Amino acid sequence: MEVLFHFPLTARQYFQLPSTMAINNEKQEIKFEVETGVDVTKLVPQFEVMEGYTVYLNGEKQVSGISTVDFSQTVKYVLEDQENSKGEWSVCAVPLSKRIVIDASHDGGVWWAPQSVLTGFDTAKYHQGKVFADLLRQKGFKVDELGRDCKLKEEHFFGYYIVIRVNGFQTYTQDELDVYTKLVKRGMNMVFFTDHKKYDYRDELGDLLGLNFAGVARGKVTKFAPHTITQNLTTLDYGAGSALMNADQNPDIEVLGWLGENDYADLNMNGIKDEAEPSAPPVMGILNYPKSKVFFIGDANGLQFMPQPFIDNLLKWLKE
Numbered sequence: 174m175e176v177l178f179h180f181p182l183t184a185r186q187y188f189q190l191p192s193t194m195a196i197n198n199e200k201q202e203i204k205f206e207v208e209t210g211v212d213v214t215k216l217v218p219q220f221e222v223m224e225g226y227t228v229y230l231n232g233e234k235q236v237s238g239i240s241t242v243d244f245s246q247t248v249k250y251v252l253e254d255q256e257n258s259k260g261e262w263s264v265c266a267v268p269l270s271k272r273i274v275i276d277a278s279h280d281g282g283v284w285w286a287p288q289s290v291l292t293g294f295d296t297a298k299y300h301q302g303k304v305f306a307d308l309l310r311q312k313g314f315k316v317d318e319l320g321r322d323c324k325l326k327e328e329h330f331f332g333y334y335i336v337i338r339v340n341g342f343q344t345y346t347q348d349e350l351d352v353y354t355k356l357v358k359r360g361m362n363m364v365f366f367t368d369h370k371k372y373d374y375r376d377e378l379g380d381l382l383g384l385n386f387a388g389v390a391r392g393k394v395t396k397f398a399p400h401t402i403t404q405n406l407t408t409l410d411y412g413a414g415s416a417l418m419n420a421d422q423n424p425d426i427e428v429l430g431w432l433g434e435n436d437y438a439d440l441n442m443n444g445i446k447d448e449a450e451p452s453a454p455p456v457m458g459i460l461n462y463p464k465s466k467v468f469f470i471g472d473a474n475g476l477q478f479m480p481q482p483f484i485d486n487l488l489k490w491l492k493e
Contacts, residue, residue, distance in 0.1 A: 202264075388450075
């Protein structure tokens with residue numbers, strides 16, 4: 174496998190490569206992802222350096238596109254100029270694996286309460302999402318959780334093929350949305366949990382994915398389309414979520430579940446079923462991308478009750 178990177182000799186230089194990469198100019202470190210199953214002991218880097226520089230590894234001159242490198246451990250590249258001035262860069266490969274990162278960085282409280290920015294976010298201490306995260310750990314996954322004090326960067330997702338996004342109450346920056354754009358193109362299995370829209374009507378990540386959730390919806394999911402995720406499901410409690418409004422407009426959406434006939438999408442949030450508000454709206458489904466797949470549902474509150482067999486079905490699908 175060939176890997177392309179640019180050695181950044183100054184903070185102004187920028188690198189490009191076909192997979193996810195992160196660079197730390199201060200520490201002079203480069204990290205890049207490789208797909209699961211790639212033999213990292215036999216990678217052939219393609220690299221570019223400024224004119225007049227030579228690259229060495231373990232005392233041997235390195236040739237772009239020819240020299241084979243064992244990246245099973247961090248390697249130390251030495252860059253030497255014509256005046257024998259040297260600089261050292263640490264480079265490591267991070268293989269993708271079926272580990273889970275829970276992005277609760279924009280959570281409004283469903284995941285992290287009662288923890289807050291004032292108390293700090295400690296995964297070992299009680300928070301509402303801990304039961305679910307611990308279940309994932311009991312199932313054999315390595316799980317990391319991102320706190321609300323985290324500004325998303327590419328390196329937060331290094332090595333994780335499974336991403337669980339819990340709520341989008343706080344605004345995403347364009348840089349953070351760019352991270353998710355790269356993740357979708359790179360390839361991932363994602364669970365997208367959003368929430369009711371009473372206090373925050375817009376979920377920027379939902380917009381990016383082409384999912385328009387709106388209003389407040391409560392009740393039970395009673396109608397299911399056949400799928401691994403819906404196998405043996407008869408009902409699914411829907412405590413306080415939102416309804417999917419563009420299922421017929423986005424051809425990439427495959428709806429898997431609808432609320433019951435007596436349930437509706439309260440779009441103006443007045444607590445009354447108005448004539449224009451749809452009954453039995455769709456609330457869960459999947460998006461299929463060339464390299465990624467996304468399960469979505471408009472209610473994150475139900476996670477706290479650990480509904481089965483939904484949880485086991487979802488994990489089975491994530492591991493596929």
